[in-house]
Amino acid sequence: MYNTEIKTIRTSANISNIRQATSKQGKVTMKKRGKMTMKKIGLLALSAMFLMSGTAFAAGKEVVNYWSRHGSSDVAIMQKMVGEFNASHPGIDVKLQFLTWGGAYYGKVRSSILAGNPPQIFDVAAYAPPMFRNNVESFSAEELAKLGINLSNFVPSAWKAVEYKGRYYGTVNAILPLGLYYNTDMFKKAGLDPSKPPRNLKEFLEYAKKLTVDTNGDGKIDQWGFMLRNNFVPTPWIWESILVQSGGSILNKDLTKATFNTKAGIDALNLMLNFSRKYKIAPSTLADTTTAFVAKKVAMVISGPWDIAGYKGKKMAFGTAPMPQFGTQKPAAWSSLDIYFFPKGLRKDAKKWKATMTFAAWAAGPGGGKYYAQMFLPSLLSVLNGPVMKDPYMSGFAREATSGGIYFPQAHKAMQEIYAAIWSNLQGAFAGKMTAEEALSLAEEQTNRILAR
Amino acid sequence: MKLNNSLRAEMATSERRTRSAIRWRHIQRLILWLVLTLISVFFLLPVLWMITTSFTPNNVVLHYPPRWIPASPTLQNYTEAITTTRTAGLGRALANSTLVAVATVILTLLVDSMAAYPLARMNFKGKKGIFILVLVGLMVPAEVTFVSLFLMFNAVGWLNSYESLILPVAASPFGVFLLRQFFMAIPRDLEDAARIDGCSRMRILFTIILPLAKPGLSALAIFTFLLSWNNFLWPLIVMTDPNMMTVPVILAYYVASFAQSLDWGTLMAAAVGATILPVIVFLIFQKQFVRSIATTGLKG
Amino acid sequence: MTIPDSGENPRMALAAAARKGGMAWFAGKKASPYLFLLPFMIIYVVLILYPIFQGLYVSLTDWDMMNPVKPFVGLKNFEYLFFGDPLFWNSVKVTLQYIFTNVPIKVVLGLALALIFNQKLPGMAFHRGALFLPFVINIAAVGILFQWILDPEVGLLNYYLSMLGLPPQKWLVDPTWTMDLVVLVTIWWSIAFNVIVFLAGLQDIPEELYEAARIDGANAWHRFWNVTLPCLRGSMMFVVVMQIIGSFQAFGNIYMLTGGGPNNATNVLMVHLYKTGFFYFQMGPAAAIGVIIFIIVMALTIAVLAMFRKQVEY
Known part of the structure; x- marks a missing residue:
């Protein structure tokens, strides 16, 4: 409709090609045999691919x-x-x-x-x-x-x-x-006892400070005490753990309302932000903690046991411990x-x-x-x-x-969506686009909307 | 004599002018060529890095500084990508994609050329209306129908089937539009002669029109092949069994799995594997491909 | 705008006369054009046109996949999107942001590249190949490749930045820049399309027009402004319309790079539709998003066509 002009010009040019092609028909039949074998090869390759895919299964199983x-x-x-x-x-x-x-x-x-x-x-x-x-x-x-x-x-x-x-x-x-992973070599180098990992916030900050070092003296820190992962797994759950440690929860008992936009929730998020901003024990960017831990750029990370096999495979010297109690009331780790x-x-x-x-x-x-x-x-x-x-x-x-x-986290049929809403707002806070209060009130509003459906 | 002098002077200046103009054009061309080279580098380097990484063993893939030529090149990544049992292997996905793309091309050519023929060559009631209906289809983003298509295929039990990937693309308004243009440009005399000889319309289409419209057909074929091969969202929605998934969908699952275990070599091998066939098709049929886009064409 | 027929010629006139003479076989084949159109029309109507209306219907119901009864709820799904959905307005904003960066850049850059690639320079075939290559690469592969290159920890780009003494960037992790990166990658992947269309347009401009302009003393800039651009209006319209439609459809290039994040900075309407429908199985609202996209695309396409037609008499 709109560009017919271009096309008619092009197609009229093609007519001359067509004429040439028809005059070349003799050559085409010559080439045909070659094409047939090409086709056969193609079919063979296709069937080989199906075979390789391992769909062939033993009979009777x-x-x-x-x-x-x-x-x-x-x-x-x-x-x-x-x-x-x-x-x-x-x-x-x-x-x-x-x-x-x-x-x-x-x-x-x-x-x-x-x-x-x-x-x-x-x-x-x-x-x-x-x-x-x-x-x-x-x-x-x-x-x-x-x-x-x-x-x-x-x-x-x-x-x-x-x-x-x-x-x-x-x-x-x-x-x-969730639990704490720590690099035992770095502990020793910093004069810390690998058999006594940090159990609460005070110890954790103390340890992390000692573990945050500029190893080559160029003024830039190349070994961090702690780091948060740029992923749905497990960063929002770390925040939730701290919230629960202080007596809070994501939803109320009836699972009808968000209850995390409280002092406990805001404090938990601010603490996570302050690891970098105030205490300077973590980099300002969320990063892939698994890579960083293997690359010896970080001494402590929080994650689930699923990383153990990977670290063992990389011959890391590391230990694990219960997640330290960052909150005010009790130990609690999201699980x-x-x-x-x-x-x-x-x-x-x-x-x-x-x-x-x-x-x-x-x-x-x-x-x-x-x-x-x-x-x-x-x-x-x-x-x-x-x-x-x-x-x-x-x-x-x-x-x-x-x-x-x-x-164990509260279970709701929209829990995945609720976590996604929380996580996307946490990302906003970590990127410095909003404060902890703003992030959590947005997340609260979104969660309540999801629950109201 | 005086006249002669001024003429000579004028000639000299104009010669100087042309010479400097030529020099200026040389410089211009040099700058242009440099710009062009930079552009090519921008487009090629990422592809090169993909290929390099695909031959780098996974345990040294995080090496610093980056090595553009792997120290100990390996095919291990390709074997891993093709035979992995984490999800369905890439081999199976390649077979699925090939099957779907080839079937789509055949069906599209058949259905679209049959529809384009009467629109180009016959007079009948409602022709204009039907043609406008086809043109409207050119403007409908297929994605907006995916929810209802999903529900429809679910209702007839066709989720997770090859048909669900092949059929919705086969009736391509673009294809009808393109072929109609080609058919209209074919001189009528051959066809009329055949008709006087008593050939049926169907025979005319298959023995006279289609052979003459080969450039159009091949352009549509290549275009449809690439479109089908690179189709992402619809197979992502409709294929529920890993063994039925096409290459792009399997790649999406690979990213999640292999990037977590930092096996970038395997991932890049899978990416290269997914790319080889379309690149070959593109290199062989570059001209037709470019033509198919130049004539019309649809892509984000 | 009429489409020129293939022209008169004597034999055709003869055949037409034969037709008018009432050849019996022709009279009996009145149905044949419809038979030819039948396969296409069936698929087209059932799988392209009908779903549009079915989508409209679904958007007006409370469509629970597990419940055989689908109660009609009027505009409730739209009401939910406008006033209840936590992310809808963000998606609208982000989609507009994508379109307003993506479309102008790709149109202008596409034209600029086409002008360069239209020159006769050594090695042009190679350079064209380099430009077109990314276009045929699978979008999933493109997504993986750039995740690898842009990785803030182990990526190639940050390494070379640090070589230049620049601080490492967060790239896809920082919501401020993610959309721009997505656009950049999209340009890398698909600018070839625009270049090809513009190149075809450029090659169809008769050389005489440039000659005439040169004789009139027009410099390169004037020639571009007064000859090239007006002659390219057809291609230009086509590219702009296609880019707008394409930008609303864009999914793979965004989803494979960012998944809609971080902080929903790239959660365009299409990604939102996908998540609403196929992550969370909210079919009613998902269909409603589809209807909204459809209406916007239709309106924009018609507006663009009208604008160009007004500007240049067609």
């Missing part, structure tokens, strides 16, 4: 698709876990796939439920159960016991997260609390869970259901616990109190979990 949201150094361990299960259960083939992608994961799972082809197992975090309650299978305690999952063998508070009106929606394999959900209707396919539950029970028991112990805290008490307590890296997290120093 019951395939159990298992989607995971995880995706850092824990990937390799989870793959090993599934590998061992498959090797010891010849009739079952568990296919583990990682759909790591921030907020997109839960949307993808919901779409797949809608599309009618959900995986047989998908894992979710502690705040997610209400999102899926209508779409997943549930169990009574007796049913679970029959499957080999005896609830008295597990950390009781963990299973509370999936309990609703007396039934259990899904199985709980592990606990993922997620590793929950398996099974889409509704799976029970109807008896064979598939049996295969799925065989794996789920194995993963929750000592078989899976062995692997969970390397990346998270297994919810199985015998493993948690046994090998995990003795593991020098895991013990920091285990001590925290067994001493009541952790809490």
